[in-house]
Amino acid sequence: MGVQPNDSRLAEAVRGEVADWHPPRGPDLHDLMLRAGHSAWRAQIALASMIGAAVVAVLLVLAVATVLLASALPGGEAVKEHLVQAP
């Protein structure tokens, strides 16, 4: 068997080898934030989506309420007939 390097030589070799390891690309904060799920746009998109869905829901309710109200008002018989009329 060959001569084994002593610990201090081996430790020195480890330090030298590891010191030569450099990241191929280096730190990328933008990529990090994406990986961490921290997107500057995510909260805004979620908020806009919720607002849009809420607006649609409100409009839908208003439309239904308008139709029901219109049919209940005096002169609303035409609306009722239109609603129940078979196509």
Add this chain to the structure above:
Amino acid sequence: MAVGQNEPPRPGELDPATQFPVLYQREYANVYRTVRAIVLDPHEAEDVAQESFAKAYRARLRYRPTAPPGAWLHRIAVNTAISHLRRRRLARLLPARLYQAPDDRDYAQSEARGVLEAALAQLSPQLRATVVLHYFHDYSRDEIAKILGIPSGTVASRMAKAMSIMRRWMAEQEQSAGPVRSESS
């Protein structure tokens, strides 16, 4: 309430909760080197290092200054790297990966460049982590024990075992290379 929850970071140390980008820039190369010692492949190491920082970022508000931020990062990085290797080993069991060597050390050797890196490839990931944390990052036995979540005595035995394996392997390599050198001298 957790111990040290309201303690500020030690003087000179960055606070991960409020200074994470600076901490990231400062510690990136160090964490990369630790991860690379474990996974051995430089491109995988960079991906795993980035994942480690992502985990650290998500956990930054839970950081307690019972350990320096660097040690905290290394703990996350070591766990992430070892998990990565487990998943990679599992992936080789899939039919699509039949041509990859089943043993992790064979795979690591195929990627190793240089004698020292090949010597490191002889070690298990846990031993490699111990070696780089002590011999490159200069962490003490107790600090390494906290990073790896093992007793201090286990750290000492791992260091001794790692150095023994590496010494023996390098001596064997030197012996097998001996006749070539003697011809050239």
